[in-house]
Amino acid sequence: MSNYNLTHLDELENESIFILREVFAQFEHPCILFSGGKDSIVVTHLAKKAFHPAKIPFPLVHIDTGHNFPETIVFRDQIVSDLDVSLIVGMVQESINSGRSKEERGKNASRNALQTNTLLDTIELHHFDACVGGARRDEEKARAKERFFSHRDQFGQWDPKNQRPELWNIFNGKHHDGEHFRVFPLSNWTEIDVWQYILGEKIQIPSLYFAHERKVIRRNDTWLPLSEYIQLDEKEVPLQKKVRFRTLGDITITGGYESDADTLEKIVNEVATARQTERGNRADDKRSETSMEDRKKEGYF
Amino acid sequence: MNAYLNMELLRFTTAGSVDDGKSTLIGRLLFDTKSIFEDQLNQVKKSSDRKGLANPDLSLFTDGLKDERDQGITIDVAYRYFSTPKRKFIIADTPGHIQYTRNMITGASTANCALILIDARHGVVEQTCRHAIIASLLQIPHLIVCVNKMDLVNYQEDTFQKTKKDFERFSSKLDVTDIRFIPISALIGDNVTKRSEKMAWYEGSTLLYCLENLHIRSDHNHIDCRFPVQTVIRPKTKAYHDFRGYAGRIAGGVFKPGDEITILPSGFTSKIKTIDTLDGPLNEAFAPMSVTIQLTDDVDVSRGDMLVRSNNQADLNQDIEIMMCWLHNQEPNPKAKYIIRHTTSEAKAIIKNVRYKLDVNTLHRNIENLNIGMNDLARIQLRTTKPLLTDSYRKNRTTGSIILIDENTYETVAAGMII
Ligand SMILES: Nc1nc2c(ncn2[C@@H]2O[C@H](COP(=O)(O)OP(=O)(O)O)[C@@H](O)[C@H]2O)c(=O)[nH]1
Numbered sequence: 179m180s181n182y183n184l185t186h187l188d189e190l191e192n193e194s195i196f197i198l199r200e201v202f203a204q205f206e207h208p209c210i211l212f213s214g215g216k217d218s219i220v221v222t223h224l225a226k227k228a229f230h231p232a233k234i235p236f237p238l239v240h241i242d243t244g245h246n247f248p249e250t251i252v253f254r255d256q257i258v259s260d261l262d263v264s265l266i267v268g269m270v271q272e273s274i275n276s277g278r279s280k281e282e283r284g285k286n287a288s289r290n291a292l293q294t295n296t297l298l299d300t301i302e303l304h305h306f307d308a309c310v311g312g313a314r315r316d317e318e319k320a321r322a323k324e325r326f327f328s329h330r331d332q333f334g335q336w337d338p339k340n341q342r343p344e345l346w347n348i349f350n351g352k353h354h355d356g357e358h359f360r361v362f363p364l365s366n367w368t369e370i371d372v373w374q375y376i377l378g379e380k381i382q383i384p385s386l387y388f389a390h391e392r393k394v395i396r397r398n399d400t401w402l403p404l405s406e407y408i409q410l411d412e413k414e415v416p417l418q419k420k421v422r423f424r425t426l427g428d429i430t431i432t433g434g435y436e437s438d439a440d441t442l443e444k445i446v447n448e449v450a451t452a453r454q455t456e457r458g459n460r461a462d463d464k465r466s467e468t469s470m471e472d473r474k475k476e477g478y479f
Numbered sequence: 480m481n482a483y484l485n486m487e488l489l490r491f492t493t494a495g496s497v498d499d500g501k502s503t504l505i506g507r508l509l510f511d512t513k514s515i516f517e518d519q520l521n522q523v524k525k526s527s528d529r530k531g532l533a534n535p536d537l538s539l540f541t542d543g544l545k546d547e548r549d550q551g552i553t554i555d556v557a558y559r560y561f562s563t564p565k566r567k568f569i570i571a572d573t574p575g576h577i578q579y580t581r582n583m584i585t586g587a588s589t590a591n592c593a594l595i596l597i598d599a600r601h602g603v604v605e606q607t608c609r610h611a612i613i614a615s616l617l618q619i620p621h622l623i624v625c626v627n628k629m630d631l632v633n634y635q636e637d638t639f640q641k642t643k644k645d646f647e648r649f650s651s652k653l654d655v656t657d658i659r660f661i662p663i664s665a666l667i668g669d670n671v672t673k674r675s676e677k678m679a680w681y682e683g684s685t686l687l688y689c690l691e692n693l694h695i696r697s698d699h700n701h702i703d704c705r706f707p708v709q710t711v712i713r714p715k716t717k718a719y720h721d722f723r724g725y726a727g728r729i730a731g732g733v734f735k736p737g738d739e740i741t742i743l744p745s746g747f748t749s750k751i752k753t754i755d756t757l758d759g760p761l762n763e764a765f766a767p768m769s770v771t772i773q774l775t776d777d778v779d780v781s782r783g784d785m786l787v788r789s790n791n792q793a794d795l796n797q798d799i800e801i802m803m804c805w806l807h808n809q810e811p812n813p814k815a816k817y818i819i820r821h822t823t824s825e826a827k828a829i830i831k832n833v834r835y836k837l838d839v840n841t842l843h844r845n846i847e848n849l850n851i852g853m854n855d856l857a858r859i860q861l862r863t864t865k866p867l868l869t870d871s872y873r874k875n876r877t878t879g880s881i882i883l884i885d886e887n888t889y890e891t892v893a894a895g896m897i898i
Pocket residue numbers: 495496497498499500501502503504538575627628629630631663664665666667
C-alpha cells in the first residue's frame with residue numbers, strides 16, 4: 179500500500195462499490211437480479227461492502243425458469259437468509275400458464291429466452307426503476323459497449339445506437355415513469371478477475387462450480403447434465419463424469435466440461451489457462467453469431 | 480498467482496482516423512498477449528475465410544454490434560480487456576470517424592493513457608491534431624504516438640522521424656508532458672509486443688513494454704483532500720444503533736482518522752472518527768477508494784456535500800467557466816435550463832455566455848460563429864441555481880468535471896471541464 183497505490187482488484191472493487199451506492203442514491207426502487215451464478219454472487223457481496231454495516235437496501239430478484247439446478251435454489255435461499263434481504267421470484271411457469279409466453283418445442287428447447295417476458299413483467303409489477311446485474315463487458319461482444327447505467331425504454335428495450343454517453347464517473351440515471359435502468363457494476367471485470375476476487379475474499383459459491391461426479395450426456399460438444407427436463411434420443415447414453423460448470427444457467431442449456439478443479443485455487447489456475455470463452459458451453463449463445471445482441475435489445479439480462 | 484494479485488490497472492484509449500489500423504492494433508495486442516480464446520479465434524477465422532482472406536483478420540476481434548459489422552465501421556465506444564503478468568488493461572476503443580469527437584471524449588475521460596495512431600504513409604493529418612488536442616484537453620497524463628504501417632514504407636527511419644518532428648512541432652502548443660513515439664506494424668506485429676528486427680535503428684521499447692511500465696502512480700491527486708458524500712449510512716440496528724457514516728469515493732488527497740475537516744457548503748468543522756469498511760477500519764484512505772467516514776460530531780451532512788481539509792478547500796462557485804463538448808444532435812437552446820451533475824451533487828444551470836468556439840483541429844478560437852452543434856467544443860460560462868464545490872479540471876479530474884442533462888428528455892447533452 180506504499181505510494182498510495184491500489185491493485186487492479188482493489189480498483190475494480192472500489193469502482194463497483196461506487197456504482198452500487200449511486201444506484202441507491204439515484205433510484206427509488208432498485209433491485210439486484212440474482213441468478214445464483216458467480217457474477218450475481220459477487221455483485222451481492224459488493225453490495226454488502228457498499229452499505230456495511232447496514233444491510234443491503236435492495237431485494238434480490240430471481241427469474242426462475244423452473245429448470246434449475248437444485249443446488250442453485252438451496253444456495254439462493256441460504257444467501258437470502260444470511261443477508262437478511264428480501265427475495266422476489268418471477269416464475270416463467272406462470273408466464274406460460276397465463277399464455278404470456280410460449281414454451282419452445284423440440285430437442286433443444288429451453289426456457290432461456292422466455293425469461294425476458296417474466297423479467298419485464300416482474301419489473302413492472304414491482305415498479306423497479308433500476309435492476310443491478312452481474313453482466314461483464316468481456317463476456318460477449320454485444321456487451322462490450324454496454325454502459326454502467328444502461329437505459330431501457332417503457333418496453334424494456336435497449337437501443338445500442340442511442341445510449342447516453344458516460345463520462346468520468348458521473349452517472350445519469352434520470353428516467354421517466356415506466357422506464358428503467360440496468361446497472362452493471364462488474365462492467366470492467368473479466369472472468370479471471372471474478373475468480374481471483376472470489377478466492378481472495380473467500381466468497382461462498384454453489385458446489386456446481388467445483389469438479390464433481392455427475393450423470394451427463396454428450397450433446398453439441400458439451401456435457402449436458404441429466405435432468406427431468408431434458409429429452410434424450412435413442413443414441414444418447416447417460417455417462418458418469420467428473421465435471422464442473424463455468425457459468426450457471428438453466429440446467430437444460432448449461433454444459434459442463436471435464437475437470438479436476440475441486441478447489442478455488444485450482445479453478446483460478448484452470449480459468450487462467452483456459453482456451454475457450456466461458457460462454458462457449460452455453461447453448462443460448464450458440465444459436466447465431468448475434469444471438470446475445472438480439473436478446474438484449476428485447477430486454478434480456 | 481501472487482504476481483497476479485499485485486497487478487496494477489491501466490486504462491487507455493485509442494484514437495486514429497478510419498483505416499489507420501486501430502482495430503488491427505487492438506486485435507494484435509489481444510492476440511499476442513494470448514487474450515483471445517479458441518472459439519473467438521475460430522469465429523474470426525470463419526469470417527475471414529468468408530471474405531476470402533488468407534490470414535485471420537485481427538481487426539475482427541474488436542467488432543462490436545451487428546449494425547457496425549454490416550457497415551464495417553465502429554460507431555461507439557467499446558471496451559476491451561487484456562492482461563499481462565504486470566498489468567490489467569482496459570481499452571476504450573473509440574472510432575476515428577469525423578463526427579465522433581464525443582466518443583473519443585467519452586473514452587478519454589477515464590484514461591491514463593492515449594494511443595494515437597498515424598498511418599506512416601500519410602504522416603500527421605488533421606485528425607491527428609484533433610486527437611492530440613482532445614487528449615490534452617482531457618488531461619490524459621500519457622500519450623503514445625504509434626506510427627503504424629511501417630511495413631508499407633520499407634521500415635524507413637526517415638519517415639518515422641519526419642512524422643515525429645511534425646507531431647512535436649504541433650504538440651508543443653499542447654498541455655501534455657509525457658509523449659512517446661513508436662514505429663510499428665500492427666498487421667505484422669513489429670514493435671507491438673516484440674521488438675522489430677527490421678527497425679534496428681529504433682532504440683526505444685515496444686508498445687506493450689511501454690504500456691506495462693508507464694508511471695501511473697501519480698495520476699491521482701493525493702494532495703487536495705476531497706470527499707464528495709454519496710449517501711448516508713444509518714443501520715438503525717441494535718449493534719450499530721448510533722452509527723452514522725458518510726459513504727463516498729475519495730476524489731482527492733489522503734484522509735486519516737483524527738483529521739480536522741470542514742463540511743462544505745455548510746462550513747461546519749469536525750474530525751474524522753473512523754474510516755470504515757466491511758474488512759475493518761482503515762488508518763488512511765486515498766483516491767480512488769470507496770469508504771465510509773464517521774465524524775466525531777453530530778453534524779448535518781447529506782449527499783452532494785463534500786468533506787475537505789480545513790486548510791485546503793474547494794471553490795464554492797455559482798458562475799462556472801468550462802470547456803464544453805456538446806454531445807447531442809439537438810443544438811443547445813439559449814433559454815433552456817439544464818440539469819447539471821457535478822460529483823454527487825445536482826443543480827440547474829443555464830448557458831450564460833459562449834465565449835468562443837474552439838477549432839479542434841487547429842486550436843483556433845472562433846468568436847464570429849458561436850452556434851454550437853454536436854461534437855463542438857466551446858468555452859462557456861454557466862450560471863447554476865446553487866453553488867457547486869469545484870476545482871479546476873487540471874487539478875482534479877473528478878471534482879473538475881460536469882455533465883449537462885436535458886430537463887425534458889433526461890439525455891446527457893454536454894460534458895464540461897472546469898477551467
Ligand atoms: N500493411 C499494413 N496494413 C495494416 C496495418 N495495420 C492495419 N492495416 C490494414 O489497414 C486496414 C485498416 O485497418 P483497421 O484496423 O480496420 O483500421 P481502423 O479503421 O483504424 O480500425 C486493414 O486492411 C488492415 O489490414 C499495418 O501495420 N500494415
